[in-house]
Amino acid sequence: MIRLEGITKHYDTGSRRVTALSGIDLAVAKGEIFGVIGHSGAGKSTLLRSINLLERPTSGRVIVDGTDLTALGTKQLQEQRRKIGMIFQHFNLLSSATVEDNIAFPLKLAKTPKADIRRKVSELLELTGLTEHRFKYPSQLSGGQKQRVGIARALAADPQVLLCDEATSALDPQTTNSILSLLLDINERFGLTIVLITHEMHVIRSICDRVAVIHEGTLVEQGRVVDVFLKPQHPVTLEFVEQVSDPVELPPAADLAARLLKITFLGERTYEPILSKAVQATGVTFSILQGTISKLKQVPYGQLVVKLEGDGAAIERTIETLRADGLDVEVA
Numbered sequence: 001m002i003r004l005e006g007i008t009k010h011y012d013t014g015s016r017r018v019t020a021l022s023g024i025d026l027a028v029a030k031g032e033i034f035g036v037i038g039h040s041g042a043g044k045s046t047l048l049r050s051i052n053l054l055e056r057p058t059s060g061r062v063i064v065d066g067t068d069l070t071a072l073g074t075k076q077l078q079e080q081r082r083k084i085g086m087i088f089q090h091f092n093l094l095s096s097a098t099v100e101d102n103i104a105f106p107l108k109l110a111k112t113p114k115a116d117i118r119r120k121v122s123e124l125l126e127l128t129g130l131t132e133h134r135f136k137y138p139s140q141l142s143g144g145q146k147q148r149v150g151i152a153r154a155l156a157a158d159p160q161v162l163l164c165d166e167a168t169s170a171l172d173p174q175t176t177n178s179i180l181s182l183l184l185d186i187n188e189r190f191g192l193t194i195v196l197i198t199h200e201m202h203v204i205r206s207i208c209d210r211v212a213v214i215h216e217g218t219l220v221e222q223g224r225v226v227d228v229f230l231k232p233q234h235p236v237t238l239e240f241v242e243q244v245s246d247p248v249e250l251p252p253a254a255d256l257a258a259r260l261l262k263i264t265f266l267g268e269r270t271y272e273p274i275l276s277k278a279v280q281a282t283g284v285t286f287s288i289l290q291g292t293i294s295k296l297k298q299v300p301y302g303q304l305v306v307k308l309e310g311d312g313a314a315i316e317r318t319i320e321t322l323r324a325d326g327l328d329v330e331v332a
C-alpha cells in the first residue's frame with residue numbers, strides 16, 4: 001500500500017544542514033498497522049509527513065496505492081491526498097466550530113452534497129462514540145474526546161490510509177488505551193492501513209503488526225512486532241522493549257550438573273502445560289528462575305528462564321522434546 005524508496009531529507013537552516021532522514025526504505029502492506037518508534041529528534045515526524053508529502057523529501061520516491069506521489073503536480077497530489085487521513089498529537093481542531101462542523105469540514109471542502117454530509121457525520125459520530133457531543137465546541141471536550149473528533153474528521157473522506165502523529169502522547173494511560181482500541185476497531189472493520197509514530201513501546205505492543213525502529217534518521221531494525229519485541233537486535237530497540245517489560249535474560253551456565261534454558265512461548269501454546277509434560281516424560285526436575293507472560297496485540301506470549309536438573313541425557317531429551325513441540329529454546 002505504501003512504499004518509501006531511498007528517502008532522504010535535509011533541512012538547511014542558515015549555514016547548517018540537518019539530515020533528518022537518510023536512505024529510508026519501507027513497505028507497509030494494505031490493512032496492516034505499522035508503527036515507527038524512535039527517540040525525540042530521530043526523524044519520526046519527518047518520516048510520517050513524507051508519506052503525504054507534507055514534508056517533501058530531498059530525494060527518494062513515495063508510492064501510495066501504486067502512485068508515485070513525488071512525481072505529481074499540485075492538483076493531482078491534492079486528489080491523491082484524499083486517500084490519506086491524518087491525526088495529530090494536539091488534535092488540530094477548529095476551536096470555533098462544533099464537533100459536527102469539525103468532522104464535516106473536509107466534506108464541505110470537497111463540495112459534498114448537504115444530505116450526504118449529514119449522513120456521513122452521523123455515522124462517524126456513532127463510530128467514535130461522540131453522538132451526544134455533536135453540538136459542543138472543542139474547549140468543552142476532554143483530550144480523548146478531542147482525539148475522537150480528530151479521528152472522525154480524518155475518516156470523513158473515506159481514506160485508505162490513516163497517519164497518526166503521536167496521537168496518544170498528550171493523553172493519560174486509560175484514555176490512550178481507549179483511543180488505541182478505537183484505532184484497532186477501525187482497522188479491523190474497514191481494513192484501513194494505519195501508520196503511526198510514537199516513542200512509547202506500549203503503543204506498538206498494543207496494536208501494531210509490524211514496527212520499524214528509527215535512530216538518527218536511519219531505520220536500525222524492522223519486522224513483525226513479536227520478533228522485534230522478543231528478540232531485539234539493536235541496542236535502541238532493547239531500550240524501548242525495556243520500557244514495557246523487564247528483559248528475560250539467560251544467565252551464563254554456572255553449574256555443569258544443570259542446564260539453563262530460556263523458553264519462549266507464543267500464541268495459545270503459552271497456556272499449555274508443555275514444559276511440565278516434557279519433564280514428566282524424562283524425569284528431570286525444573287525450577288523457574290525468571291519469567292513473564294503478557295500479550296502482543298491480542299497474541300499471548302511467555303518467556304521463562306528455567307534450570308533443568310537430572311541425568312545429562314534426560315536433560316538433552318527434554319530440550320529436544322520442547323523444540324519438537326515448536327518452542328523456541330535457547331540453552332546457556
Ligand SMILES: Nc1ncnc2c1ncn2[C@@H]1O[C@H](COP(=O)(O)OP(=O)(O)OP(=O)(O)O)[C@@H](O)[C@H]1O
Pocket residue numbers: 011012013018019020038039040041042043044045046047199
Ligand atoms: N523544519 C525544520 N527545520 C530544521 N530542522 C528540522 C525541521 N524539522 C525537523 N528538523 C530536525 O530534523 C530532525 C528530525 O526531526 P523530527 O521532528 O522528524 O524528529 P522526531 O523523531 O519526530 O522528534 P520528536 O519526537 O521530538 O517530534 C531533528 O534534528 C530536528 O531538529
